[in-house]
Amino acid sequence: MxxxxxxxxxxxxxxxxxxxxxxxxxxxxxxxxxxxxxxxxxxxxxxxxxxxxxxxxxxxxxxxxxxxxxxxxxxxxxxxxxxxxxxxxxxxxxxxxxxxxxxxxxxxxxxxxxxxxxxxxxxxxxxxxxxxxxxxxxxxxxxxxxxxxxxxxxxxxxxxxxxxxxxxxxxxxxxxxxxxxxxxxxxxxxxxxxxxxxxxxxxxxxxxxxxxxxxDPLTVVEQLRGQVWRKLVSKDEVDATQAEHHVISSRLFAGKTIVHVLSDTRPDGSFEEVNPDLEDVYFAQITEPSGKAVPA
CATH class of the missing domain: 3.40.50.300 (P-loop containing nucleotide triphosphate hydrolases)
Known part of the structure; x- marks a missing residue:
């Protein structure tokens, strides 16, 4: 069927x-x-x-x-x-x-x-x-x-x-x-x-x-491995980060904002690599490089 x-x-x-x-x-x-x-x-x-x-x-x-x-x-x-x-x-x-x-x-x-x-x-x-x-x-x-x-x-x-x-x-x-x-x-x-x-x-x-x-969800997540990077930024830094990088999602944590960025290589030394999940895949597909991050 x-x-x-x-x-x-x-x-x-x-x-x-x-x-x-x-x-x-x-x-x-x-x-x-x-x-x-x-x-x-x-x-x-x-x-x-x-x-x-x-x-x-x-x-x-x-x-x-x-x-x-x-x-x-x-x-x-x-x-x-x-x-x-x-x-x-x-x-x-x-x-x-x-x-x-x-x-x-x-x-x-x-x-x-x-x-x-x-x-x-x-x-x-x-x-x-x-x-x-x-x-x-x-x-x-x-x-x-x-x-x-x-x-x-x-x-x-x-x-x-x-x-x-x-x-x-x-x-x-x-x-x-x-x-x-x-x-x-x-x-x-x-x-x-x-x-x-x-x-x-x-x-x-x-x-x-x-x-x-x-x-397959597991396959599409694995295909994104090595391309998602995370950084903790202050509220004042969010707009600048979005302007400079392809931010696919953001969420508040302890008064600051955790951003996830899509990039083939580490954007700079302040970012750490993230093990991607289906949420990262989803946000990567529905956001554009110049668009606003989707709140997670």
Whole structure:
């Protein structure tokens, strides 16, 4: 099973070009789509999910034409959008049963077994009678995955699923995604670098509607080795450092600023080499040499 995207472009009526000749090959397993807010991630996800049309390009799920045969795609698709609304006065069990009917699962016995299995899988069984309005953010996200799994989908799209979750709920959600991502395609669209580091064997970085980099997270990090340098500077030195070097990120530490600089060689003796991580790769792709550093 593979999803193949070729030369996909999308411009909205207000003139914003959200996607610019995007091409990606997405295999079975967890695939991370990493980019800042406004990069085009949600536009790409909505297009794959058949919620909007592209201007040009193709999307193929094996031999299924995603852009032309939308009904067939929806039968094998699970989708958890960034804003997932629920009926607050309905229980998880009731709403999941209703959504199963809409998904075409008409046999009541079969539907009951499926709903029970999904609530068990997402660790919501003990809260199945509770109204969704009383669920925490993480519980609502796990319910979102339960509904996305209805109908044994071949492709699942999750858009910014861990934004706003506390660390414990984020870990529960990661474990759930890892469990279900072995034999189907799961696209994880996020701006949280550690989500991709923790979960994905393949990834792409998208910025300003364009694919900047693709590959295995471990490989792309290793390719940056020997090119990231660190220095602790005062607040007054930050602008001068940015003007002189390709600063890819900065963060405050003990009243000063730690800057990470991208350079093939040590900029000067005041810099020390850094073992790069995926965050360095990400910032290196979305910043320009003359641009401002992205706060880490």
């Amino acid at each position: 593979a999803l193949t995207i070729a030369n996909l472009s999308k411009t909205y009526a207000n003139g914003v070009q959200a996607l610019k000749n995007v091409s990606l090959d997405i295999p079975t397993g967890m695939f991370g789509l990493l980019g800042p807010n406004g990069a085009g991630k949600s536009s790409l996800m909505r297009t794959i999910a058949t919620l909007q049309d592209a201007d040009t390009g193709t999307i193929m799920l094996d031999d299924l034409d995603v852009l032309r045969d939308k009904d067939a795609v929806r039968r094998v698709l699970g989708y958890l959008p960034q804003e997932f609304g629920v009926y607050p006065r309905v229980s998880a069990e009731e709403l999941l049963d209703h959504l199963a009917v809409l998904k075409g699962i008409g046999n009541s016995k079969e539907r009951k077994e499926i709903v029970e299995a999904l609530l068990q899988q997402t660790n919501l069984w003990n809260a199945r009678k509770k109204n969704l309005g009383g669920y925490s953010g993480g519980m609502k996200q796990r319910f979102g995955i339960a509904q996305a799994l209805l109908g044994n989908p071949k492709l699942i799209i999750v858009d910014e699923p861990t934004a706003g979750l506390d660390p414990a709920e984020r870990n529960r959600f990661h474990n759930l995604l890892s469990e279900i991502g072995e034999h189907i395609i799961i696209i994880l669209s996020t701006h949280i670098v550690s989500d991709v580091t923790d979960l994905c064997r393949n990834m792409a970085i998208i910025s300003q509607g364009q694919v900047r980099l693709t590959g």
